[in-house]
Amino acid sequence: MSPSRRTVVDVASAVANGSLSAVAVLEENLAAITARETEIHAFNLVTVDQARERATQIDTDVRAGKTVGRLAGVTIALKDNMCTRGVETTCSSKILAGWKPPYDATVVRRLADEGAVFVGKTNLDEFAMGSSTENSAFGPTRNPLDTSRVPGGSSGGSAAAVAAGFATASLGSDTGGSIRQPAALCGLVGVKPTYGMVSRQGLVAFGSSLDQIGPITTTVADAALLMEVIAGHDPLDSTSLPQPAPSLAGELGKGVQGMRIGRITDMPAGSSPDVLAQLEAAFDALRNAGATVVDVRMPSMLYGLTAYYLVAPAEASSNLARFDGVRFGVRVDAKDVNSMYGATRAAGFGDEVKRRIMLGTYALSAGYYDAYYGKALKVRRLIADDFATAYAKCDVILTPTSPTVAFKFGDKTSNPLAMYLCDVFTIPTNLAGHAAMSVPFGTGEAGLPVGVQILAPALGEAPMFRVAGELERAR
Amino acid sequence: MPEAISRETVEKVARLARLALNDAEVTRMTQQLAGMLEHFRDVDALDLSNVEPLNQPIPLTNVLRDDVVAPSLDRDEVLASAPAAQDGRFRVPPIVGFEE
Numbered sequence: 382m383s384p385s386r387r388t389v390v391d392v393a394s395a396v397a398n399g400s401l402s403a404v405a406v407l408e409e410n411l412a413a414i415t416a417r418e419t420e421i422h423a424f425n426l427v428t429v430d431q432a433r434e435r436a437t438q439i440d441t442d443v444r445a446g447k448t449v450g451r452l453a454g455v456t457i458a459l460k461d462n463m464c465t466r467g468v469e470t471t472c473s474s475k476i477l478a479g480w481k482p483p484y485d486a487t488v489v490r491r492l493a494d495e496g497a498v499f500v501g502k503t504n505l506d507e508f509a510m511g512s513s514t515e516n517s518a519f520g521p522t523r524n525p526l527d528t529s530r531v532p533g534g535s536s537g538g539s540a541a542a543v544a545a546g547f548a549t550a551s552l553g554s555d556t557g558g559s560i561r562q563p564a565a566l567c568g569l570v571g572v573k574p575t576y577g578m579v580s581r582q583g584l585v586a587f588g589s590s591l592d593q594i595g596p597i598t599t600t601v602a603d604a605a606l607l608m609e610v611i612a613g614h615d616p617l618d619s620t621s622l623p624q625p626a627p628s629l630a631g632e633l634g635k636g637v638q639g640m641r642i643g644r645i646t647d648m649p650a651g652s653s654p655d656v657l658a659q660l661e662a663a664f665d666a667l668r669n670a671g672a673t674v675v676d677v678r679m680p681s682m683l684y685g686l687t688a689y690y691l692v693a694p695a696e697a698s699s700n701l702a703r704f705d706g707v708r709f710g711v712r713v714d715a716k717d718v719n720s721m722y723g724a725t726r727a728a729g730f731g732d733e734v735k736r737r738i739m740l741g742t743y744a745l746s747a748g749y750y751d752a753y754y755g756k757a758l759k760v761r762r763l764i765a766d767d768f769a770t771a772y773a774k775c776d777v778i779l780t781p782t783s784p785t786v787a788f789k790f791g792d793k794t795s796n797p798l799a800m801y802l803c804d805v806f807t808i809p810t811n812l813a814g815h816a817a818m819s820v821p822f823g824t825g826e827a828g829l830p831v832g833v834q835i836l837a838p839a840l841g842e843a844p845m846f847r848v849a850g851e852l853e854r855a856r
Numbered sequence: 857m858p859e860a861i862s863r864e865t866v867e868k869v870a871r872l873a874r875l876a877l878n879d880a881e882v883t884r885m886t887q888q889l890a891g892m893l894e895h896f897r898d899v900d901a902l903d904l905s906n907v908e909p910l911n912q913p914i915p916l917t918n919v920l921r922d923d924v925v926a927p928s929l930d931r932d933e934v935l936a937s938a939p940a941a942q943d944g945r946f947r948v949p950p951i952v953g954f955e956e
Contacts, residue, residue: 479937480937481936481937482937483929483930483933483934483937484929575914576913576914577914577916590911590912590913616921619916619919620912620914620916620919622914622916623916681902683898684898684899684902687895687896687898687899688899690892690895690896691896698873702874705874706939707938707939707946707948708934708938708946709937709938709939710937710939711939712939712940714949715949716949716950717949717950717951717953718948718949718950718951719874720876720949721948721949722874723871723874723875723876724876726873726874726875726876727875727876727877727878730875735875735877735881735885736885736888736889738873738875739866739869739870739873739875739885739889740889740892742869742872742873743861743865743869743889743893746869746872753893753896755909756896756899756904757896757899758909758910758911759904759907759908759909759910760899760902760904761909761910762907762908762909762910763902763904763907765910765913797888797891797892798891798892798895812910812913813913814912814913814914815913839913839914
């Protein structure tokens with residue numbers, strides 16, 4: 382297998398100057414899909430006809446000397462929880478089968494405006510609830526690097542699509558690590574932007590105070606370019622930060638001379654030795670490049686996991702109330718409306734989604750609110766306070782992205798708590814609303830990629846990308 | 857902290873969540889929710905008495921758009937993807953005349 386590993390930056394410039402055709406790029410992806418998609422199952426839907434039409438149009442525009450966008454001919458796979466007008470959007474759930482959104486998500490519109498070509502909608506854990514893509518109602522996605530293993534999740538299809546050469550880059554969504562962990566397990570770059578940096582309009586909501594959309598790419602420069610396109614204020618998302626997209630591409634070459642890199646001395650245990658060895662190598666590389674490594678403490682980190690698995694289900698139980706058999710997808714008919722709701726939701730949702738709706742509904746119900754949800758929000762404050770103390774001493778913090786490399790199918794499905802532990806290093810960022818990204822750095826068990834996570838404070842994308850650029854050079 | 861969750865509580869929560877769970881699901885859910893709530897007791901190790909809850913990470917308040925007429929979604933396109941529609945509206949089963 383030698384999938385096309387063209388980069389976003391190369392495709393965009395070559396297509397724009399006419400030295401490469403958008404159709405040729407797309408056909409390489411479609412050939413890879415034909416060869417391996419049956420085995421990988423990265424997609425819920427491949428939009429072949431629309432993609433060919435779009436790529437042809439871009440080539441025509443280039444030949445006619447028209448201005449093409451910053452992503453001319455760049456093939457993109459979209460996680461199937463992002464609305465695409467007239468194109469089925471399922472969240473990998475039976476309850477949305479057949480639903481065609483009446484509008485495009487803001488990120489979809491922004492990519493299209495810059496000349497991107499959409500290849501299809503990628504598989505995910507149902508409603509983004511999971512860390513392995515095994516919770517999809519349409520079957521799991523396989524890791525292209527080793528098909529006996531998971532690609533991570535919940536954006537497993539988006540990561541697998543890029544790793545297998547089915548698209549130049551993809552978008553995922555990250556509520557507790559769902560972009561960074563699959564990127565790490567598939568050897569890719571994955572970015573969770575600061576909360577409010579990228580519009581959530583048209584992203585099917587899971588945990589509204591936690592969700593962010595971000596890119597999954599093969600290089601740091603590709604991630605920077607996609608961020609510059611999708612970020613920036615959107616009046617259609619009331620949580621969107623009122624500021625323009627950051628300028629990031631220029632950060633990558635700046636180096637890390639004089640930067641302070643935080644090392645968490647009380648990091649939760651349980652990471653495998655191969656992952657910890659690469660983390661140490663990453664610290665060494667940054668030190669060699671002129672950065673200083675400083676010790677910081679995050680005593681609340683492990684409790685973040687506990688708080689998250691109350692806060693996220695609580696928000697999900699409220700958000701998923703809209704799937705009631707009235708406006709979208711499927712309905713199970715019954716004699717009255719309440720029975721119809723109950724039957725539709727029982728038939729339409731999978732086990733993990735039901736479990737989280739039940740936990741969230743319980744945690745928010747009368748008599749239990751203070752004991753559970755109220756306490757979880759206080760833990761959330763502790764996390765933010767711990768980060769504030771740490772960032773007084775350092776610019777960014779390095780951790781593993783995932784405690785292990787890609788694991789085998791079924792390894793964690795029988796025990797929800799074991800699966801949740803995959804996210805111990807990624808969750809605190811979402812609770813605090815900060816920025817973070819995963820960068821591939823070396824390999825571990827079975828030659829599989831290890832991801833190093835760079836944590837940064839809110840709006841700390843610029844220093845985060847500086848460090849990412851250095852790690853990419855050093856690896 | 858409340859006691860481990862009972863089967864009756866799980867059934868009540870399922871009604872609140874509009875999830876018609878079958879008997880096997882109620883049994884499994886009772887056991888799994890108890891496990892998760894037990895896990896949540898970890899936070900009892902923390903002193904939270906003087907901690908303010910953090911509801912949202914980035915405080916933006918009263919975000920409103922200008923009060924001007926703007927295009928909205930096309931009604932026929934919205935209804936085309938609904939399970940049932942009639943006369944330009946969503947059609948639902950009877951909502952009155954049935955007791956739970």
